[in-house]
Amino acid sequence: MGIIGHIGRYFLLLRETFSRPERAGIFWRRTLEEMDLLGVQSLGIVALLSAFMGAVITIQTKTNIDSPLIQAWVVGFATRQSVILEFSPTVISLILAGKVGSNIAAEIGSMRVKEQIDALDIMGVNSAGYLILPKLAATILINPFLVMISMFLGIFGGWLAGVQAGVISSDDFILGIQTGFKPFHVTYALIKTVVFAFIITTISAYQGYFTRGGTREVGISSTRAVVYSNVVILLANLVLTRVLLL
Amino acid sequence: MIEVQGLSKRFGDNQVLTDISAVFEQGKVNQIIGMSGSGKSVLTKCMVGLHRPEEGRVLYNGRSFHDMNDEEKRQVRQRIGMLFQGSALFDSLTVLENVIFPLRMFGAMPKSEMEDRARECLKLVRIQDKDDLFPSQISGGMQKRVGIARAIAMEPKYLFCDEPNSGLDPQTAILIDDLIKELTEEYNTTTIVVTHDMNSVMETGENIIFIHQGRKWWQGSRQELLNSDNTELNEFIYAGSLMRQVKEAMSRRS
Ligand SMILES: Nc1ncnc2c1ncn2[C@@H]1O[C@H](COP(=O)(O)OP(=O)(O)O)[C@@H](O)[C@H]1O
Ligand SMILES: [Mg+2]
Numbered sequence: 001m002g003i004i005g006h007i008g009r010y011f012l013l014l015r016e017t018f019s020r021p022e023r024a025g026i027f028w029r030r031t032l033e034e035m036d037l038l039g040v041q042s043l044g045i046v047a048l049l050s051a052f053m054g055a056v057i058t059i060q061t062k063t064n065i066d067s068p069l070i071q072a073w074v075v076g077f078a079t080r081q082s083v084i085l086e087f088s089p090t091v092i093s094l095i096l097a098g099k100v101g102s103n104i105a106a107e108i109g110s111m112r113v114k115e116q117i118d119a120l121d122i123m124g125v126n127s128a129g130y131l132i133l134p135k136l137a138a139t140i141l142i143n144p145f146l147v148m149i150s151m152f153l154g155i156f157g158g159w160l161a162g163v164q165a166g167v168i169s170s171d172d173f174i175l176g177i178q179t180g181f182k183p184f185h186v187t188y189a190l191i192k193t194v195v196f197a198f199i200i201t202t203i204s205a206y207q208g209y210f211t212r213g214g215t216r217e218v219g220i221s222s223t224r225a226v227v228y229s230n231v232v233i234l235l236a237n238l239v240l241t242r243v244l245l246l
Numbered sequence: 247m248i249e250v251q252g253l254s255k256r257f258g259d260n261q262v263l264t265d266i267s268a269v270f271e272q273g274k275v276n277q278i279i280g281m282s283g284s285g286k287s288v289l290t291k292c293m294v295g296l297h298r299p300e301e302g303r304v305l306y307n308g309r310s311f312h313d314m315n316d317e318e319k320r321q322v323r324q325r326i327g328m329l330f331q332g333s334a335l336f337d338s339l340t341v342l343e344n345v346i347f348p349l350r351m352f353g354a355m356p357k358s359e360m361e362d363r364a365r366e367c368l369k370l371v372r373i374q375d376k377d378d379l380f381p382s383q384i385s386g387g388m389q390k391r392v393g394i395a396r397a398i399a400m401e402p403k404y405l406f407c408d409e410p411n412s413g414l415d416p417q418t419a420i421l422i423d424d425l426i427k428e429l430t431e432e433y434n435t436t437t438i439v440v441t442h443d444m445n446s447v448m449e450t451g452e453n454i455i456f457i458h459q460g461r462k463w464w465q466g467s468r469q470e471l472l473n474s475d476n477t478e479l480n481e482f483i484y485a486g487s488l489m490r491q492v493k494e495a496m497s498r499r500s
Contacts (some may be wrong), residue, residue: 022351115334118296123348123400124323 010206016128017136017202030134031141038100038135039142045099046092046146047153050083053091054154055161057082062167075168076158076176081185083154088147089189090237093196096143097229101204104135105225108208109218117209132205139197147193151186188244195240196233203229247272248293248404248436253302255285255292262288263460266302272436275427275450279441280457281482286440287331289457290406293438294326295319306404324352327397329407331440333389335381335396341368342377345395352400367395371425387418394422398429405429405437411446423449442482444489447471456482472496 001009021027061078108131111117120127155177162168168176204225211221248270255263262285270276278286291297293304295311304311306322314322335344345364353360368374371391381389390410397405407426411419423446430437441447447454447468454471456464456479464479472493474480484490 026350111337114332114337115330116336118291119328119330119334119336121296122294122323122326122328123351124320125351 013128013206017132020126021129031137034134034138035142038138042099046150050150050153051157053087054083054157058158058162072168072172073176076173077179079158080155080177084151084185084189087154088150089192092147092150093233094230097200098226101200101225101229102222104204105208105222106218108205109211109221112211113214136201139201140194143197144190144193192240195236199232200229249305251303253299255288255299266462268455268462270436270438271453273434274452275430275437275439276453277439277441277451278455284457285460286457287408290408290440325403327402327405329393329397329410331408333393335389335392337381340378340380341392345399348400367399371395387414403435405435408440411443
């Protein structure tokens with residue numbers, strides 16, 4: 001199947017996903033389960049990555065702009081901007097595409113090859129809606145929180161590393177992160193996060209849903225889910241940044 | 247009763263089924279037999295609407311399935327119970343939850359009643375005290391039986407079983423055959439069993455359809471099966487030594 005065929009089938013799957021939802025009670029229970037699996041269980045990796053990356057960003061910024069002409073607080077300012085605008089929404093989403101995307105594709109893919117999706121269809125359940133919608137709701141609701149936690153920990157990691165390494169004083173760093181703060185940048189980051197969550201979940205679900213064959217193919221779907229999600233996230237990042245920031 | 251008329255199905259260049267017509271009777275165990283890869287599973291999946299055939303129709307009590315609107319299809323599907331070749335139990339649900347699943351999605355009964363109904367179905371397939379185990383924690387034979395319990399939870403009028411006893415020890419296989427026969431009689435279902443096990447053909451087959459190279463090669467009863475002179479059918483039936491011995495014993499007697 002060519003790329004056009006895949007895109008067409010992807011949108012048909014989306015339409016199917018949103019048509020004829022299950023009973024609200026069942027939907028919300030499944031969404032909560034998915035929030036735990038896809039969101040809460042990603043907290044550890046997100047926290048770890050953010051703190052360390054924030055630390056490295058601060059130290060690198062300091063070495064890059066080590067000049068008597070530039071005031072000390074700029075390091076704090078630059079750390080905040082990098083973390084909020086790009087690191088937390090985009091890099092964390094790429095990481096989540098790896099973790100959550102492969103999980104979604106593998107789960108739905110193995111349900112496909114084990115005929116569990118056929119079993120749902122036979123019962124008259126809308127399998128696409130039943131399987132995909134709760135995951136989509138879960139990632140769209142919880143990824144913004146993950147990213148906000150990432151922003152906080154990234155900046156905190158930068159502060160800790162900067163002060164510890166003696167590259168910046170605590171006061172300068174705090175002055176820096178307060179300087180020229182635009183709330184819209186957080187909005188921009190969260191809009192990106194929600195769009196990326198949609199991309200990760202739907203592309204990975206698509207890969208899983210149309211798996212054919214056996215366990216080997218489930219592995220292939222899972223890899224494709226990550227690769228395609230990443231590529232589409234990068235494209236969407238560019239488009240959104242042009243539209244929202246310029 | 248289910249009637250298949252002129253059904254053909256292909257995947258890409260692979261013509262899997264060609265012009266199949268057959269009647270599956272109510273209250274009987276109708277069997278589809280044939281070598282693996284001959285298209286038996288694809289035929290059943292076309293019948294229940296999981297695959298869309300290029301040509302032909304499937305009639306449920308005289309109404310063409312593929313011409314029904316979504317709501318009508320849903321209603322027919324809720325009357326279909328299906329046991330899949332690999333059981334297809336939901337991994338993340340326990341045995342009891344698997345059987346409750348269709349009731350919870352569509353039934354309108356309170357929770358305790360659903361549980362009672364599910365336990366009743368599990369009892370019918372002789373599974374007890376396994377409620378809280380997950381499918382991966384029970385044997386293949388038990389998984390099949392739980393699959394049957396799930397298939398009958400909604401009191402289906404049409405029961406499809408794809409190789410219900412393949413990969414099982416002979417005793418469990420016979421147990422499952424008997425169970426399917428029992429359920430068919432008790433609920434007067436139109437039962438369709440896909441199998442390549444001659445044992446279960448001789449045990450339970452009432453209306454037998456032999457698929458060869460994607461075509462309906464032969465159809466008849468158990469007695470007719472043994473007296474058939476259809477070459478491919480005979481090759482299929484007498485591939486195992488047990489059936490050859492049966493044949494020899496029969497010819498000695500006559
Ligand atoms: N979803 C599918 N897509 C493409 N080909 C399929 C699909 N399902 C079955 N086939 C092909 O149809 C043929 C018959 O398969 P099947 O009905 O499973 O045989 P069996 O009689 O053993 O149940 C095989 O050649 C198989 O490769
Ligand atoms: Mg088969």
